[in-house]
Amino acid sequence: MxxxxxxxxxxxxxxxxxxxxxxxxxxxxxxxxxxxxxxxxxxxxxxxxxxxVSRIPSLREIAHEPDGALRIGAAVTYDELAASPLVRAAHPVTAAMGSRLVDRQVRARGTIGGNVCLADPTSNFPPLLVALGARLRVRGARGARETDADGFFLAPYMTALAPGELLDSVLLPALAADQRVGYETLQVGTDSWALARASALVRCNGTIREARVALGCGPVPVRQRAMERALVGRAPTAAAIAAAAALAGEGFDPPGDVHASAAYRTKMAIVMARRAVRAATEES
Ligand SMILES: Cc1cc2nc3c(=O)[nH]c(=O)nc-3n(C[C@H](O)[C@H](O)[C@H](O)COP(=O)(O)OP(=O)(O)OC[C@H]3O[C@@H](n4cnc5c(N)ncnc54)[C@H](O)[C@@H]3O)c2cc1C
The missing domain is CATH 3.30.43.10 (Uridine Diphospho-n-acetylenolpyruvylglucosamine Reductase, domain 2)
Known part of the structure; x- marks a missing residue:
């Protein structure tokens, strides 16, 4: 057409x-x-x-902010994310996501800002950004404002961008030495849409001090606060993580369709959450 x-x-x-x-x-x-x-x-x-906006120089930048956060311009492509020494050093899971996404054409042209603003429920970045506690810098006629990724996704294909606003950049908070990230996806075959995603940011020094877990592939990415609370104060054993994951699924309301029922998607998202926390607590 x-x-x-x-x-x-x-x-x-x-x-x-x-x-x-x-x-x-x-x-x-x-x-x-x-x-x-x-x-x-x-x-x-x-x-x-x-x-x-794909050739606006400031939207193609990747740089550290004074507070240590990594600022990624909205028009940075997946290939550029994957190749950036700054992203690879500060946020290796984010860089790896850029290198694995879909196919060569999409990685060469697709941007982190487009991924976020599209707000497709199956997209890679939204649950990761929510788990990381990312902030989104938005520009409009009234200047710049920042919003948490957590509140940015309102519904499928709908974000908190007001008419006339554009996404300027994604700000990823610096990871502390004892913070690690996990990300897990279930998809059927390598090229199909994802059925379930989960991402976790965990602070652990023998005991879990802090956890942020987000599920993806529902209408919007959702934090799993009951699971997060159950993880804090526990040693990161398989049994403790499984017990906490049993509390996951709150607010997650995936669709059922020809690919999978809503119940199956929920069950698998909980499995992904458990695996994401395991990945974030395993010694490298
Ligand atoms: C075959 C195929 C498979 C795919 N598989 C996946 C996948 O597995 N996982 C995944 O995450 N994605 C997948 N995608 C989607 C792909 O990642 C898209 O490129 C991406 O979601 C949109 O990014 P874009 O830069 O191409 O944006 P565009 O297509 O240019 O724009 C998408 C939307 O975002 C808006 N927008 C873009 N940038 C801004 C901005 N800075 N400010 C305000 N609004 C903005 C546009 O107006 C538009 O509404 C796939 C795409 C294709 C074609």
């Missing part, structure tokens, strides 16, 4: 991009285009203008 006829703008700066979004009521940000171009061809979305 052919693309519809529409206007195309390629701003040089975030300020120009924000002005374009503000000036045109029915404008849409274009990043890697890996999802948006298909949605245009299928006539699922009908913007009048595409505002291509």
């Amino acid at each position: 052919l693309l519809p006829s529409l206007a195309y703008e390629r701003p040089e700066t975030v300020e120009e991009a924000v002005a374009l979004l503000r000036a045109t009521r029915n404008a849409r940000v274009l990043a890697g285009g890996q999802t948006l171009l298909n949605a245009l061809k299928l006539r699922i979305v009908h913007p009048d203008v595409l505002v291509d």
